[in-house]
Amino acid sequence: MVEWSHRAVDKELVEATREVCKDFSLDYWRECDQNSRYPEEFFRAAGEAGWLGALLPTKYGGTELGLPRMVDVLETITRSGAGMTGGITVNQALFPIQPLLRFGTEAQREKYLPLVATGDLHVAFAVTEPDAGIDTSRITTRAVLTGERYTVNGQKVYISKAQRADRIVLLTRTMAREAVSKPTDGMTLLFAENNRSAISIHPMDKLGTGAIDTNTMFIDGLEVDASDRIGDESDGFTALTAGLNAERIVLSAEALGTGMAAIDAAVKYAGERVVFGRPIGQNQGIQFPLAEAYGAIEAARGLTREAAEAYEAGAPNTAVTANLALLTAARAAFQACDSALQVHGGAGYMKDFHIERLWREVRLVQLAPVSQEMIKNFLAQRVLGLPRAY
Template identity: 45%
Template sequence: MDINLTDLHKEIDESVRKICAEFTDDYWMECDEEARFPEEFYSAMAKSGWLGITMPEELGGAGLGVTEAAIMMHAVAASGGGQSAASSIHINLFGPHAIVVHGSEEQKKRWLVPLIKGEQKACFGVTEPDAGLDTTSIKTFARKVEGGYIVNGRKMWTSTGQEAHKIVLLTRTTPKEDCKRPTDGMTLFYADLDRTKIEVRRIKKLGRNAVDSNATYIDDYFIPDCDRIGEEGKGFYYLLDSLNPERILVGIEAIGIGRSALDKAAKYAQERVVFGRPIGQNQGIQHPLAEAWTYLESAYWMCLRAADLYDKGQPCAAEANAAKFLSARAAFDTCTKAVLTHGGMGYAREYHVERLLRESVLPRIAPVTEQMILSYIGEKVLGMPKSY
C-alpha cells in the first residue's frame, strides 16, 4: 500500500496554498467580524478553476476524485481561513454530486457549468427544525400539480443562503406513513432560490460568521418538473451519493483548522519569553502541542484512506464516519491547546487562535454528531443492536 502523496497531490496542495497566501489572517478576521462573505477569495478560487475539481471534464471541470478534493480543502482550511474559507466553496464539491450521477445531460450543462465558473452559488436544504438528523421525518412537502410541484416547508442551517442563487432541496412527495420504507417517498430538486417565495433568515452563531447559516421558509413555491433530480420518490437514495464525501471533506477541513492553530501556537511558544527562556522550551508547553500533532497526523491519513476507498468505488461509510469523528476531535483539542499556549493573549483576537477555536466546534456537531457516528459504527461495524 502506497501512503505517500503523488506528484499531482503535491501540486494541488502547493497551487492552492499559493492562492490562499494572498488572503491574510486579518482578511479572515475582517470577514468574520463583519459577517461578510469572502467574495474575493471565492472569485480567486473560481478564476483558477478549483470550484470544478470534482466536476466532469466535458463541462469544464477537472474530473478528479474526492482524494484530490480533500487535499485541496485541507490546504484551504490550513491557510488561516478555517471554516470560513472552506465553507465558502465546499458545497461545490459534494452538494451537486447527485446531479453529476443522476441528472440528465441537459440538467448537468444548465446547472453545473455556472457553478464551475463561479457565476452561481448553491445552498443545501435538507435539515429541518423538527427532524434534525432524522432525515426521513422531514415535513417539507412537494405536492404534484400540472407541470411541476407546489412546495411548502421549513429548513434549518441552510449555509450560504444569503448568497446562493440555487438550492438543493429535499422534500417529501409521499407522506412517511404511506411509504413501505421510511426512506421512500422523498424527492430531490435543484431549484432557483426565489426570494419572493422563499424567506432566508440569518442565524447569529458562534463562529464561521463569514459564511451565513439560515432558517429557510418556503411557502407555495412552484418548482417545474425540469428541476427535479432523477425519479420522484428516490431523493433520499440520491442524497446518499453526497454523504460520505461530505464527511471526508468536513473531516480534513477540521484537520486544516487544527494545523493552522498548531502552527500559530508553536511559533508563539518559540517567541514568547518568560523567566528568561522561550516557553516552548518547557515540556509543559511542548508536549501537549507535540501530542496534538500526532492526533492530527493520524486523522489526516484516515481521511485520505476513506477518500481513496470512495474513489475506487469500495465501501467507505465506516471509514468516512471515523475520519470525521477523529478529525473533529483532534482539531478541537489542538485549537484548545493553542489558545492555552498563548495564555491571556489566546483569548484576544490579535493572535487569531480564538477564531479557530470557535470554528473547530462546528465539525464536532455537523454534518452528523459524534453520537450518531458511534451508533453507526456500533451497529454496522461491531454488529450490535440498533440503538435508535
C-alpha cells in the same frame, strides 16, 4: 511550519494552492468573520484555480482533480489560516450538486454544472427541519405536483448560504411518512430556484464561520417546474445521499488543516514568548499538549488519506473509513485548537491572534454535517454488529 509526516498526493498542487492562499491573510479572514462578509474574492480565486469544479468531469467544465488531490488542496487552504470558512467556501460548490451529477438528467447537468464550476451559480442544500433534526425521514416540507409543477410549503433550518444561493437543492415530502413502508421513501429532491417572493430567509447568529450565512427558511407556495426534479419522484433520499462519504472525507481534511494552522501558530508563539526568563516552549507543560495534538492529527490524517483513496477506487469499505476519518479528525482538530489557545495564554482569547476564530470554527465539525454521536451509532451497528440505535 511543522512538517506533515504523511505525504501529499500532489506536491505541485499543494505549492500552487499555497500561492493562491498567500493573497488571503489572517486579517482578511478575521474581517470576513467579524463583519459577516462572504469571502467573495477568495471564492472567485477558487473558481479560477479550478477547485470549484474539482469533482466534476471536464465535459461539464470540471477539472476532475478527484478526491485525494482535493484533500491536499483543502488541507492547504485551511492550514493557510483560512480555517473552516475557507474550506466551506469551496466545498459548498462541491457537494450540493453531487445529487445532480449522479441522478440528474443530461439536460440538467449541461445547463447547471458548468456554471457551478466557474462560480457563476451558487447552490444551497436544504434538508434540516426544526422538528426533524438529524432524523431526516421526519421532514414535513410538502411538495404537491399539479400538472407539470410542484407547489412547495414548509420550513427549513440551519441552511447555509441561502442568502446568496441562486438554486436550492430542496428535500421535500411528496408522500407522507405514514403512507410509505420505508421511512426514507416518499421524499423528493428538487433543484428549486431561490425565489424570494415565496421563500423568506432569516440569518441565524452563530458561534463561528460568521462569513457564511446560516438561515431559517419559510417556504410559502414555492412553484418548482417538474423538470427541476433531481432523480425519481419519491426516491429523493437515494439522490440526497450521493456524495455523503466524500463530504465526510473533505470535512476531515479541512478540520485537520485548521488544527495544524493552530499548532503552527502555537509553536511560533511558544518559541517567542518569554516568561520566567525563558521561552514558554521550553516547558513540557507547553510541549506535551502540542506534541499530543500533532500525533492525533497525523493519525486522523492517515485515515483521511486512506478514505480518500478508498473513495476514488470505489472500495466497499469507504463508508466505514470515511466515518472513522471524521470521528477522529473532528476531535483531533478541536484538541489542537484548544491546546494552541491555552499556549497563547490571554492572547489566545484575543481576536488579534486568530486562534479563537479557528477554535470556534473547528467546533462545528463535531456537529455537522453529521454529529459524532451518529458516526458512533453507525460504527456500532455496521462494524461492531450492535443493535441499531437510531
